[in-house]
Amino acid sequence: MSKTNHDTPTGGREPQNIDFSMVLASAVHDMKNSLGMLLNSLDELRQEQADSIGESPRFNTLQYEAERMHNDLVQLLGIYRLGENNLSAHIEEHFVPDFLSEHMARHTPLLEGLGIELAIEADDTNGFFDEDLLTGVLNNTINNALRYTKSKIKLTASEQQGYLVIGVEDDGDGYPASMQHSGTPGFKSLDFKSGSTSLGLFFASSVAQLHSDGERAGSIRLHNGGSLGGGVFEIWLP
Incomplete structure (x- = not known):
């Protein structure tokens, strides 16, 4: 006599409760790590084949797009952790000129390949911030x-x-008038239909707000002008 189970209509298998957001986060984390390894390989290849691919438009495009995808994945993971209330800033003291110089060393090969001039103008001052989070913000902004x-x-x-x-x-x-502002864009203000979600700005402003001192919290500001006359992105940290 065959046995039927009226409680499991899927052929005897127990229904599985899958946390799809966790699955996506795990997949994004793996993709981020793979792209990080790819970027390291591209840097090494550029050094080894400097004469043949150093200024190759196709190679520069490849490295630029890989960097952009890597930054997007870093932001997605950060926003996921933010939604899970699992993103916090580990504040440490840093000498700002050294931090910026070390940070820009990562971008120098691509900048040189694209023929873009780089300058750093920093006061000799110390800052208190989360190095990894701020690196993520600057990577996206520079890209x-x-x-x-x-x-x-x-x-x-x-x-x-x-x-x-x-x-x-x-x-x-410079930035269009609609993007010039001070403060923090809310997640509900992001427009996923236009193709320009400003997700990077939401991530940057969220990172800024994680830096606080008493009643003061960080923020971002976008405007035009500066010493170069184009767009200016600023992150203000207390």
């Missing part, structure tokens, strides 16, 4: 500046009104 600049990108750092202000400037056409 965005690479798309719109004409020939120059500058990193700046100074103390203003009791805040450490780190900026990324370019000599492109």
Whole structure:
């Protein structure tokens, strides 16, 4: 006599409760690590074959797009952790000029390959911030500046009104009026239908807000001008 189970209509298998967001986060984490290894290999290949591919437009495009995807995945993981209330800033003291110099060393091969001039203008000051989170913000901002600049990108750092202000400037056409603002865009304000979600700005402003001192919290500001006359991204950290 055959036995039927009226409680398991899927052929005897127990239904599985799958946390799809966790599955996606795990997949994104693996992709991020793979792209990180790819980027390291591209840097090594550029050094080994400097004469033949150093200024190759196709190679530069490959490295730029791989960097952009890597940055996007870093942001997605950060926003996932933010939604899970599992993203926090580990604040440590850093000498800002050294931090910016070490950070820009990662981008130098691609900048040189694209013929883009790089400058750093930073006060000799210490800052208190999460190095990994701020690196993620700057990676995305510099990658965005690479798309719109004409020939120059500058990193700046100074103390203003009791805040450490780190900026990324370019000599492109600047931000459109709709993007120039101070403060923090909310997640509900992101437009996933337009193809330009401003996800990077949401991530940057979220990272800024994780840095606080008493009642003061960090923020981001976008405007045009600066010393290069193009777009200026600033992150203000207390």
